[in-house]
Amino acid sequence: MNRPNKRRQTPEQVSELTTNRLSVYLRCLNELDAAAVETISSQALAEQFQLNAAQIRKDLAYFGEFGVRGVGYYVKDLRRHLRQILGLDQHLRVVIMGAGNLGMALADYPGFRQEGFEIAALFDAANEKIGHESRAGVPIYDIKELRRLARRERLDIAVIAVPAPQAQPVVDQVIQAGIKAILNFSPGSLKVPAEIKLKSVDLTVSLESLSFFLAQHEAPRA
Amino acid sequence: MNRPNKRRQTPEQVSELTTNRLSVYLRCLNELDAAAVETISSQALAEQFQLNAAQIRKDLAYFGEFGVRGVGYYVKDLRRHLRQILGLDQHLRVVIMGAGNLGMALADYPGFRQEGFEIAALFDAANEKIGHESRAGVPIYDIKELRRLARRERLDIAVIAVPAPQAQPVVDQVIQAGIKAILNFSPGSLKVPAEIKLKSVDLTVSLESLSFFLAQHEAPRA
Numbered sequence: 283m284n285r286p287n288k289r290r291q292t293p294e295q296v297s298e299l300t301t302n303r304l305s306v307y308l309r310c311l312n313e314l315d316a317a318a319v320e321t322i323s324s325q326a327l328a329e330q331f332q333l334n335a336a337q338i339r340k341d342l343a344y345f346g347e348f349g350v351r352g353v354g355y356y357v358k359d360l361r362r363h364l365r366q367i368l369g370l371d372q373h374l375r376v377v378i379m380g381a382g383n384l385g386m387a388l389a390d391y392p393g394f395r396q397e398g399f400e401i402a403a404l405f406d407a408a409n410e411k412i413g414h415e416s417r418a419g420v421p422i423y424d425i426k427e428l429r430r431l432a433r434r435e436r437l438d439i440a441v442i443a444v445p446a447p448q449a450q451p452v453v454d455q456v457i458q459a460g461i462k463a464i465l466n467f468s469p470g471s472l473k474v475p476a477e478i479k480l481k482s483v484d485l486t487v488s489l490e491s492l493s494f495f496l497a498q499h500e501a502p503r504a
Numbered sequence: 505m506n507r508p509n510k511r512r513q514t515p516e517q518v519s520e521l522t523t524n525r526l527s528v529y530l531r532c533l534n535e536l537d538a539a540a541v542e543t544i545s546s547q548a549l550a551e552q553f554q555l556n557a558a559q560i561r562k563d564l565a566y567f568g569e570f571g572v573r574g575v576g577y578y579v580k581d582l583r584r585h586l587r588q589i590l591g592l593d594q595h596l597r598v599v600i601m602g603a604g605n606l607g608m609a610l611a612d613y614p615g616f617r618q619e620g621f622e623i624a625a626l627f628d629a630a631n632e633k634i635g636h637e638s639r640a641g642v643p644i645y646d647i648k649e650l651r652r653l654a655r656r657e658r659l660d661i662a663v664i665a666v667p668a669p670q671a672q673p674v675v676d677q678v679i680q681a682g683i684k685a686i687l688n689f690s691p692g693s694l695k696v697p698a699e700i701k702l703k704s705v706d707l708t709v710s711l712e713s714l715s716f717f718l719a720q721h722e723a724p725r726a
Contacts, residue, residue, distance in 0.1 A: 296716075297554065297555075297556060298554070298713050299521075299525070299555075299556070299559075301712065301713040301716045302709055302713060303521070304712075304716070305706070305708065305709040305712040305713070306709065308712075309706060332519065332520070333519075333521075334519060334521070337521075366719075367716065367719070368712045368715050368716050368719065369712075369715040369716055369717075369718050369719025369720075370712065370715055372715070372718070372719060374715055374718065376711070382609070383605045383606070383608040383609035383612075384605070384606075384609035384613075386605040387604070387605035387606035387609050388707070390605075391707055391708075392668070392691045393691055393706055393707060393708035394707070394708055394711060396691075396708070397708050397711075397712065399708075399711055399715075438718055439711065439714050439715070439718070441711075446614070462718065462721075463714040463715075463717055463718055464714075465710055465711060465714055469614045469615055469618075479714060479717040479718075479721070481710055481713055481714055483707070483710045484527070484531060484615055485610070485613055485615060485616070485705070486527065486613075486615035486616060486618070486619050486621075487524055487527040487528065488687055488703055488705045489598070489616060489619075489621055489661065489663075489687060490523065490526075490527045490530075490590045490591075490592065490619065491520050491523040491524060491527070491703055492661050492685040492686075492687055492701055492703055493590050493591035493592055493594070493596055493621075493661070493685075494518075494523045494526070494589065494590045494591055495591075495685055495701040496591050496594070496596065496660055496661070496684065496685055496701075497588075497589070497590065497591025497594060498591075499684075499701070
């Protein structure tokens with residue numbers, strides 16, 4: 283806590299691995315808060331959720347001094363701070379490009395709403411889908427309507443859930459509509475201008491952590 | 505590289521955050537290999553893919569000495585080692601529980617196949633789905649058939665893609681069928697015995713890293 287050469291990083295320098303960990307900490311704090319836990323030390327937080335206490339302290343130190351000596355962290359306070367740092371207090375509006383299986387699944391994904399994101403619309407080019415809605419009631423619009431909708435309403439994030447060959451043209455349309463942040467579930471790399479934030483999600487990563495477990499723990503196969 | 509008190513951790517102690525990073529490194533090495541890059545330093549790897557060079561060296565040091573002084577890493581070698589560490593050389597067989605939007609999307613997710621996972625089957629309880637298959641040809645079986653199929657064929661990992669209320673009973677069936685590793689996309693916590701590896705995926709984490717970016721970079725809203 284009082285190392286002399288501790289440097290405070292600016293948000294610019296914070297890596298995505300760090301923000302991902304902040305999200306994980308937030309999920310833990312949500313659980314603790316729901317269980318009416320009021321304070322927790324970095325050590326106890328690490329033990330309960332199988333995290334690294336030193337890493338927790340280091341990650342949080344980027345953003346301020348949240349720990350209180352002899353107490354640890356106040357759960358509600360730290361949760362509020364993390365939501366603020368992650369921009370979750372801004373009620374961001376999300377559109378999903380592609381009303382196929384993945385798009386429809388994402389439109390109704392409970393976690394998004396829970397953390398304060400609003401799924402404003404799905405977009406697709408297929409006539410038979412346009413005008414319908416997801417099970418949770420997210421409307422499906424013609425992709426041609428994207429620019430018009432973006433002009434009328436604030437749209438913060440676009441999720442790309444179209445097949446690989448359509449991904450780049452759809453991303454280009456999203457950027458033309460003025461959306462600055464893109465979450466891509468489509469495989470393959472996409473080109474975006476420097477001022478656009480593109481994050482690609484690779485679901486294989488999760489499967490690989492199980493694969494790692496099986497490789498280390500399972501008996502050799504017959 | 506030659507700190508005297510460096511400790512080699514056993515795989516038991518390696519955190520999921522570490523294995524997740526190994527997956528990320530593997531993806532980078534795949535790209536480098538595809539681009540015919542033969543060697544790379546941790547520094548260059550970090551710069552090219554916006555990673556942390558010290559973290560790369562530390563993560564890899566858990567598993568052996570892969571770096572060569574004055575050269576860095578041999579891309580093909582390190583890629584092969586990482587695939588081995590992550591168990592990807594074992595051709596694991598995956599079943600997906602739930603043939604709704606998410607299950608169907610995951611069944612055809614290109615990344616799974618690409619890294620050597622085989623999506624063996626989808627399972628659902630809805631009569632109208634049973635007997636059909638996903639676009640990529642993954643057959644949908646009656647969930648009652650899971651135990652019989654698991655007895656006949658090796659099934660390594662079950663992916664849970666059913667609505668929250670069905671998640672626990674489905675997980676119980678998966679465990680009874682002898683599957684040891686579970687990837688859960690359903691919200692809420694699940695109970696599994698200690699010998700079962702359960703990983704829950706929270707797609708909200710990715711959206712939150714964009715939210716963080718917008719909170720730091722966007723002009724204040726009118």
